[in-house]
Structure formats: structure tokens, C-alpha cells
Amino acid sequence: MQLSVIILTYNESLNLPKCLASLKSLDAEIFVVDSGSSDETVEIANKANCHVSYHPFENQAKQLNWALQNLPIKTPWIMRIDADECVTPELATELKQVLPKTSTQITGYQVKRRVFFMGRWIRHGGYYPTWLLRVWRNGLGTCEQLWMDEHIVLSEGETAKLKHDIIDENQKGLSFWTDKHNRYSERELKQLLTQEITLQQDTLLETDANSQAKQRRWVKKNLYGRSPLFLRAFIYFLLRYLIGLGFLDGMEGLIFHFLQGFWYRFLVDAKIYEMERNQKVSIILPKLS
Template identity: 50%
Template sequence: MADVSVIILTHNEEKHIARCLQSLHPFTDKVFIVDSFSTDRTVEIARSLGATVVQNPWVNYAIQFNYGIDNTPFKTAWLMRMDADEYVLPELAEEINQRLVTLSEDISGIYVKRRVLFFDKWIRHGSYYPIWLLRLWRRQQGICEETWMDEHIKLSQGKSIQFQHDLVDHNLNDLTWWTQKHNNYAIREVIDLLNIKYNFDKTQRVEPKLFGSQEQRIRYLKIQYASLPLFTRPFLYFFYRYFVRLGFLDGQKGLIWHFLQGLWYRFLVDAKMFEVYFHAGRDKQAIIQFFRTHYGKDLSPNNRP
């Protein structure tokens, strides 16, 4: 097996966790799960499949994941990040086994492709595949950046390469769950967009760069997106995804996906941003106080998200 251990965050993932863990077994038996006090059978299932599980109160994704990095009991050369509703394809498992031991010391990170399945449909278009994510990195050479949204692993040194094969994001929950999750995401997205303008905290983030890695390009494009007018940018983004990047080729299920994820969700974010401006105006301190009062989130400078 490869000299790699996997960190997974969970909360009520009994639908997904066995599938995820079973996909990891061909290349590692070292899985560390940080659970935020699930009330279903997540912990029981995970332990029955050999995972080491601890429970830690949830603050946000970045803090919880960095807790996992700091407290994993496995001293492997490599760490890997997985979400509970993802699984590794057999081809990627074999690639990890074969290639990891051959890498030179100056390689610190590995990007893999993520494919998204929605209603069992592989979303291939609309700039949604391939999505390159840095998911494997050398121990003590990567942390999860502490942003409010779209957290990435940030390398402290070394170069990165790409592996050829995929992992799969296939959530089995229903649309009610999906829309509720994205409603919760929306306020974090608002904070992240406002942070581009107001610089609430001093956290070091992935460097925005149009022709850099995928997360650098996404960060660059997000900064450009933040400068566009409210309620105009969701429609522009959907038009780009669905027509320019051929999202319509994903069929009926793709229409649902691109509309909800590319238009409805982005419009909801703008509506929530409008709400912030309506109640707090555009003064930085008033906005900080609004989030502290209404959402219990402290955006003050130098505070962790």
C-alpha cells in the first residue's frame, strides 16, 4: 500500500461513508475521521470499516480540517483530503499505489480530477469537468487556507504535479437537502465576496493568477466576479456556463444542475448581499457588526473565519 493517510470530515454521512472508505482500501488502511457529533450511524459504520474516529466541535471547514492535520495519529509521508460523499475510482487508487513512491523530493503536492455526478449523471460540460483539486500533499507541507468559502490546500514549499485519474463527487441526498445546504453556503459566499472589497481578515490565501493552477485561476476570476453589478453577474455566469461552455449538452439533469448551482445559488448570494447593504449600508464596521449580531460571525481583522 501507498505511504498515505486520508483525512475526512463527517457529520451525518451514513449514506456515503462506507462507499468512501471502501474506495480507499486498495491503497491505504490509514483513515482519520474528524466527526462533528453525528446523530446517525456515521461513526459506527466508519469504525467498523477500520477508520480512526475522533469527535470535535464544528467551527468551520478550514479549522476542522486543520485540526485533522494537526491531530492525525498516522505519521505517513503523504496526506490526502477526501469528502465523505466522494469516492476514489479504482484507476486512481492504482495510480496512487504505483506512482507515489516514484516521486522526487521536490514534488510536494498532487492534483487529481474530480467528476461530479448529479442524479447519477456525470456533469461533463459547463466548465465543470475536469475540476483539478490539490488532494495529496507531503506531511507538514500543506494546510487548509482559512477562508469562508472554497477552501483549498495551500502548499508551503515544493512543486505540484497532476495525476491522470479521477475521484467522484456523488451526493445521494435529495434536492431539499441540497437547497438547504446551499442556502447555508450562501452567507459564507457573501462574506467571501465582501472580504475581497473590505479585507476583513489578514489570512494568506491562494495567490490569484489567471494562468496559474485551477484554484489560483478560480480565485482570480472570483475577484473579477465580485466587481460586477449585483443581480447581473448571476445571469452572465449562467449564460457563460450553459451556452458558451456547452452546459446544455448535459441534458435535462444538467439543466437542473447548471440552473440551480450556476444561477439560483448565485442569485441567492446576491440577494443576501443586498440584504446586508440594506440593513448595514456599505460602512465596513457596520457590516462587521451586522454579521456579529445577525449571524454570530465575527469578521474583525485577524480573526479566524
């Protein structure tokens, strides 16, 4: 057995069966870390003979690092996959063929994520391919301690790219999607405050790897992050939808690119504006009294 798979769950009964079905041909050990689901998530995982653990949730990074530090994983390779993702049959075959033959200098593999929204593959707007480090050698990968946009960082070695994809297709509907992104906006705000207060270093930007994730992080911090609030959300959406050909993704693409590329970013800026406004008010009021 070459591979163990880690899945973090919370009320994922709609997504988990498809995810687990896609992993069957991998012959991998599957570890599910649940954070207190009230639906049938744990029962589904147990029926599929997964190793199920409970750990209270704080954020994705801490949950994943807890799993890496505490689960009895003995295989040479580890893979992280979300409950609303699945492995294509081609990727499963590729992993079984590639991992046993990987040279020692390769310690991690990047995988393409193919996002589906309302049943449609989002292929444009710079959204595909999105390369993510999802497979790494046991003991050499940790998750960045971030509230948002966290990635696996390797302590040594080089990365390579796999040919085939992970499918991301959440089955919970648009209301769940918008609620989730509202929660994401709170995490973005927490991350911003954490970086300002602690002068937190960016582990991903300090690595030698020239990955897509590193390039996007640099753009987000040095270009997008220094642009005016609200205006940057408009510009980003226009770049994705027009220059990046997002309009070719049809009506579903319009909804996705507008909500994810504009509404979500605008919401984050609105919460930043609210926070800064409240800080100014708290400074002025004592002077008036």
C-alpha cells in the first residue's frame, strides 16, 4: 500500500459517497477527520471502512496539521482531498503507476482541480487549470497556518505534476455556496488582522518552488492587496469574465464568475471597510466625550 488519503468532514453526507466511491480503485487507506457532523457523514465513512476520528474544528490548516501529527499513517505517500471532490479514474490509475516509481528527489505532486458549478465545468476565467499540491511524502508536508487560502508546504525536495484531474463539484446547492463564501469572507478578515498584528511571514512565498499557487499568492498580496477597496473587485471580475473569457462558460459561468470573482471579493472589502470605519469611530468618540 503506497497511499493514505485524508478527508476533513462536517455534515458531508451529500458529497462523501461520491468522493469515497472514486477512491476505491486506489487501494488506499482512508482517514476521515470529522468535526461533529449531525447528519450521516460518520455512518457513511464507517460503512466504507474508513478510519474515522473526531477533532473539534478551528480552521482548515489546524485541522489538517492535527491529522498529520496524530493519525497512524504508515504509508510512504499522503493525499489530501475534500469531501466535495473526487478522483477521476485516470488519476487513480496514474497514482498507482507513478508513486512506486517516483525518484527520491520528488517529494510532492501537484494535481489539477476541475471545478463544476451548477453542473457545468468552469473552464475559463483563469480557473482551469488550478494546480494544487495534494500528494506528498509522509513526514515532509505541513499545511500553512493560515485562516484562508492555505496550502501544503514541503520541507525538502521538488514537486512534479500529474497529468489527470481532481473533480470539485459540491452537491449542496447555491444557498450553501453563498453561506460558505460569507464564512470565507470572515476568514479572509481574520487572516488580514493576523498578518497585521503578528507580522506573520508568508511560508509559501519563501519557498523555492515556482508553483502556480506561489505566483497567485504574490499577485494577491502585491497587486490586488495594494489596490483600492471595491475598485479592485470590479477590475478582477472584468479581467476574469472578459479578458479571461469567462463568458464562454455560459449562464452558469456568469453566475459563478460574478459571485466568486466579484460579489465575494466585494463582500470582503465591505467587511474591511466596516472594520476600519468602526476603528475610526472608536477613536473619535472618546475625544468628543
